[in-house]
Amino acid sequence: MFKKENITTYVFYILLITGVLISLLPFVWMITSSFKTLAEISEYPPSLLPDKIMWNNYIDVFDTVPYGRNLFNSFFVAIMYTFFGVFISATGGYALSKYREAPGRKLFFAVILSTMMIPMQVLAIPLYILMAQVGWINSYPALILPFAAQGFGLFMLKQYIDGIPDDLIEAARIDGCGEFRIFFQIILPVIKPAVAALGTIYFMNNYNLFFWPLIVTNKSIMYTVPVAIAQLQGQQFGIPLHHIMAAATMSTAPLIIIFLYFQKYIISGITMGALKG
Template sequence: MVMPFIWMILGSFKTDAEIRQYPTEFLPREPTVENYETLFGRLDFTTFFINSIVVAVFVTLGNIVFCSMIGYALAKLEFRGKKLLFALVLGTLMVPGVVTFVPLFVLTANLGLVNSYPGLILPFLISPLGVFLMRQFMLSLPDELIEAARIDGASEWRIFLRVIMPLCGPAVATLAILTFLASWNNFLWPLVVATTEDMYTLPVALALYSVGQNAARYGLMMAGAVVVVVPVLAVFVILQRYFVQGIALTGIK
């Protein structure tokens, strides 16, 4: 499982000729940072990196906020149509994303959000999986805490912010990792919505610029892949303890 990552890192320090040679060599014969210089110099990968960071961070924060709010309502509040609403949320999990892709793009275009940060962010600010995850976790929290807060005169907003959310660390960490990973690696939607280079995200830029006129530029591709993978690994390493706990407590198999 680890070998492809090691090969990717080592390949990012090789020239294309060395990568294509047969028989191939595992270690770089003459290590070079030319691929990284091309990424951050001539191809302005810094802009693409910033775009990916902005989109992934805002999408992750939006999911944490809105999925937590809906999860709390479905888990701890009583209102008419609650079971039907939750059934609809579960139903959307069975709908492939490609089914809603065209209607979503038409809606985004009609709102004038093409080639903009809102166009890249707003369609993914909430996810049915996130709602399900937060609801399942909040169901495990004792109702006595909420009842005690209500007796003390706390409003629902105060209960949600001061009682419920501090107890949802593992679920929030799990949701943050899954959402950040999905947003960071999202390729098809940014490819369609971003029409100019200054709005490209890393996966789009990597796919478009790692292919030359005659052949793929494998060294450049592997260097870009390293840049794409490192932030995701960093987030997972930081939150992995909460991620494992959140998976165990929310019943996701």
């Protein structure tokens, strides 16, 4: 005989495991497909492990496109952007949080907040024209700079710095500490967890960006990974699926590593940005 408690538990786990399977299956399918032959990918039911591991899929990608360079581009752009973005957010957030007497502070904060979620489509035409005029099409500055200032990060760090007691700063001032030294030696170390969370989120978002790099690059050596993958997919008659899957898996590998090591920061970053306040 089943107890009511038991049935609830079974239903509970069935629902949960269904959720987990739906979330993981496409992911796993991508990874296993990248090691299969084209014929084996279409087999049904799909085999979890390939008959013979096709490492060649991974090598062949590099013959068709400058994928090494594309991976480097994505990494470099995402790291630079993370550095700039976090630095700008920290200085701006600090000024808005701790210099409450500054004139124009409220207006500036309002402007930043209201531009926080402007979609890239709204900015794309003027920025593209600007890049074309200064000759920055297919360049790293064009890929990095437009994203360096994002209201989201500034807002998030301001909220975090709000939590630091003013006494700490006053005490440093009385001890004769200069304003910039206060920022670098007192504030920055204290907000380290928030900076790490923001940096992780920034890195992942920028690494995955598609719309802007698609517009501002047209040479395959300057593509970032998402653009390169889209181009591969676009020529699907020339480039077989298992090669594209190898490219996609490779592009995801660094994110999986970040996900496993920085999970704590990802969660706190997402929830801080969305919910703090």
